[in-house]
Amino acid sequence: MSTPDPTGLAPGAMLGILGGGQLARMIALAAADLGIRAHVFAPEADSPAFDVAARHTVGDYEDEAALARFADAVDVVTYEFENVPAATAAFLAARTPLHPGARALAVTQDRLSEKSFVAGLGLAVAPFAQVDSLADLARAVDTLGRPSILKTRRFGYDGKGQVKIAAESDLAEAYEVIGHFPAILEGYVAFTREVSVVAARGTDGSFAAFDVCENEHRDHILAFTRIPAQLGADAGGMAIEAARRIGEALGYIGVFAVEMFVVGEGASERVIVNEIAPRVHNSGHWTSEGAETSQFHQHVRAVCGFPLGSTARRGTVEMENLIGDAALRWRELLAEPGAHLHLYGKRDARPGRKMGHVTRVKR
Amino acid sequence: MSTPDPTGLAPGAMLGILGGGQLARMIALAAADLGIRAHVFAPEADSPAFDVAARHTVGDYEDEAALARFADAVDVVTYEFENVPAATAAFLAARTPLHPGARALAVTQDRLSEKSFVAGLGLAVAPFAQVDSLADLARAVDTLGRPSILKTRRFGYDGKGQVKIAAESDLAEAYEVIGHFPAILEGYVAFTREVSVVAARGTDGSFAAFDVCENEHRDHILAFTRIPAQLGADAGGMAIEAARRIGEALGYIGVFAVEMFVVGEGASERVIVNEIAPRVHNSGHWTSEGAETSQFHQHVRAVCGFPLGSTARRGTVEMENLIGDAALRWRELLAEPGAHLHLYGKRDARPGRKMGHVTRVKR
Incomplete structure (x- = not known):
């Protein structure tokens, strides 16, 4: 378990982010709101996150010289994807704070260790x-x-x-x-619905979860997230509690998501943990307009050692992913009252590629 | 009057911004949400907006070679300050769309021409x-x-x-x-309060105003903005109508603010136009959390030829400027439930310097 780091950073600090996709981009944008600068490290020269970062490095995750320069140039490192190579994580963690820590990566990179870990906490898994x-x-x-x-x-x-x-x-x-x-x-789990809990844990051990959200996948890719989830209070409480225990057991710092299946009905309704994502998560995008604090701001707060923000919800919220050609509807979406469009600055709208998303909040 | 430009840009376009302070920074952040990249042109090497822009140029506003390269590299130019030299504006406008246009700058850069212009519209001035x-x-x-x-x-x-x-x-x-x-x-105007209208006009002539807000200045610097303003419906309507007429007469494209004095009471309450700011405005910062569309997103929509967004208000809102040392309260403000902190990434908290702001929304 990583040791909580009581020394928070201050505005003006440089946040290192591994990965240059839309999640890194939205973390960098949130960091800017708090006066935190971003240095994005990614292998692809046209990474969308580079466009909003104070600094960027085009480099391979195995390039130790580049990683060392990166670690020296930042005050803390985080990442947007769970497949950060273990050696990369260890190399960086030896030089600068890495949040979430190496344990979160090790556990979640392997479905077997992840399932064993969750089951070991006494939580239901398939x-x-x-x-x-x-x-x-x-x-x-x-x-x-x-x-x-x-x-x-x-x-x-x-x-x-x-x-x-x-x-x-x-x-x-x-x-x-x-x-x-x-x-x-x-x-096989005969689930009635798929839900997730997006939550954060601070350097002081504080925990804050956003409301349970309900996810609709199409072709295995998240298509819609709706909040509140259609879920009884008991199962909802069970879902939040599962996230809290997972975060605590991992000594987690930052935002993470726990995807779950809902099974049973009425009094026998319960949740089964499917997957942990040690990062901000697509099913948390609704928080940008739908919660007091967005998951991206929350993640920056957590990894910088700042107090966590309020996760209060602002209404009934729907998030729609814009995948591939769907992003070509941007003008229509801009004209839709109450719709909030987010585009990721990707040049090619390839099939299956997440190009943006839109949130709709009913108050 | 500048000719409306019916051909809007598309996501992926490059927005040029003259000036590198907090207003440019917040325009660039909003642009990123819409997949628009920002190229910031400013003379100061440590401009806060550079940290969130895809491209930047350190250059003087009189450096025509640098301005020409900038104009060639962007799809449209806007600015964060009204004192853009007329020659600079003309030079750029000859090469690329400039929104708001040269007329808005010419009228508002000179208090005499501004006052004469407003009076000529039949609106009350001191x-x-x-x-x-x-x-x-x-x-x-x-x-x-x-x-x-x-x-x-x-x-x-x-x-x-x-x-x-x-x-x-x-x-x-x-x-x-x-x-x-x-x-x-x-x-001298014996005003009861100071208010402003922040509004936008699109390339298609559409007009959208945020609710009238009330401003409290300290030492001539905006300290607080509160919405709704304590203002009767008639005077409020008069204020919005004044902004609409000013925008139309200028052939304006983008966000602008009109600062006004409120005089009289009850049935004789009315507004007197004080000043026009041809840009996003400090008294519109509350819109980031307090309105459906922030003034920064609205400005990007307008200058890119996109449809204007909803200006619906989300509750009772207060914006507090963090001037000089006030920004040192950042940690306390991060811990305040419901407070939304924005810091501008400026290194030195000099007295009188706008370092950030905080919004509070009561729903």
Whole structure:
């Protein structure tokens, strides 16, 4: 568990951000509101976050000379993606505060360690089994049944690195699809809805969660987030409590998201933890207009050692992702009363690419 | 009157901004939300807006080579201050769209032309007289009486370039104080309060005003803005209508502010136009959290040819400027529930320097 850092930074400090996509961009914009400058480190020369950062470095995450210069130039480092190489995290953490810490990365980069960690906290997860061979897979399917889902342990996101094991699926074929990588099989969860909790933990151990939000995915990519979630008070409280315990057990500093399935109804309604994202999260974008403090401001507050802000909600909120061509509707969205358009400054609207989002708040 | 430009830009466009202070910074931040990149041109190497702009140029406003390169690199130019030299504005306008246009600058840079322009629209202004000599001043004081206020025609802001002519004032001394510059004498207005209207006009002639706000100055610098203003509906309507007519007569494109005095009470309550600012304005900072669209987003929408956003107010709002040492309260303000802190990234908290502001919204 990383040691809480009681010495906060002050305005004027330089926040290092690994990754140059839209999450880094929105962290940098929030940092600017608080007088914090951003230095973005990313491999791609046309990273959207560079456009709003005081400094940027185009560099590979394995380039230790570049990382050392970056660490020397900043006061704290954070990141926008969970697949920061462990060696990179260790290298930076030896030179400058890294929030969230290496433990959060280690646990969440591997689906097996993540599931074991969550289960170890006494929280419900889908049944799962380790799969290192086709024989493992056959045994696991025997135990967990069909349908179930085979997922690579590492580098999965937006539905990548996973395949459904349906009644008629050929196991060898499925194992081929995920490239024979170390994997887990997850038992099927007959969920009624998908929700997430976006929360923050400060350097002083303080915890603040935004309201539980409900997520609608299309083609494995988040399409809509709606708040409040259609969820009973008990299950809602359970969801927030799960996030609190996860944050505490990780000694977490910063914003994180916990994706969950809702199962059962009425008195038997409960949540099952699906995934932890050790970063600001797409399902928290609604907070920019829908909460007193946005998740991006909250993250900057947390990693800089500032007090956390209020997570009070401002109304009934919907967030719609603009994926690929959907961003071409920008002019229509600008003309829509009450719609708040956010575009990420990406040049090409490729299919499946997150180009922007829009929030709608009903008060 | 500048010709309306029906061809709007698209996300990805480059917005040129003259001036690198907090207003330029907040315009650049809003532009980023809409996928618009900012190129900031300013003479000072440590300009706060550089930290959030995709590109910047350190250059003098008279450096035509630098201005030409800047004009070539951007799709439209705007500015954060009204004292853009006329030659600079003309030079840029010949090369790229300039919004607001040269006429808005010409009228508002000179208190005499501004007053004559406003009076010519049939709107109430304080009685005034041109002062080009000590003899002029003596005659003007005979006519307008004491107290009255002697103001240089150009380059006055935050109380600079003006002196009160009180009962006991020596006229020669007063004329000395303002450096014998071309001036006007303004008759004293016994106002009950100071208000302003922040409004926008789009390339299509559309007009949208934020609610009238009430301003409290200390040492001639804006200290607080409160919304709604304590103002009857008739006087409020008169204030908005004055802004609408001013915007239309200037063929204005962008956000502007009209500062006004409120005089009289009850049925005889009315507004007197004091000053026009052809730019986003400190008294509009409350809109960032207090209105559906912030003045900065609205300005970007207007100058890019996008539809104007909703100016609906979200509650009862107070904006407090953080001047000089007041910004040292940042940690306490971050911990205040419901307070939204904005810091401008300025290194030295010099007395009288605007370092940031905080908004408080009661819903």
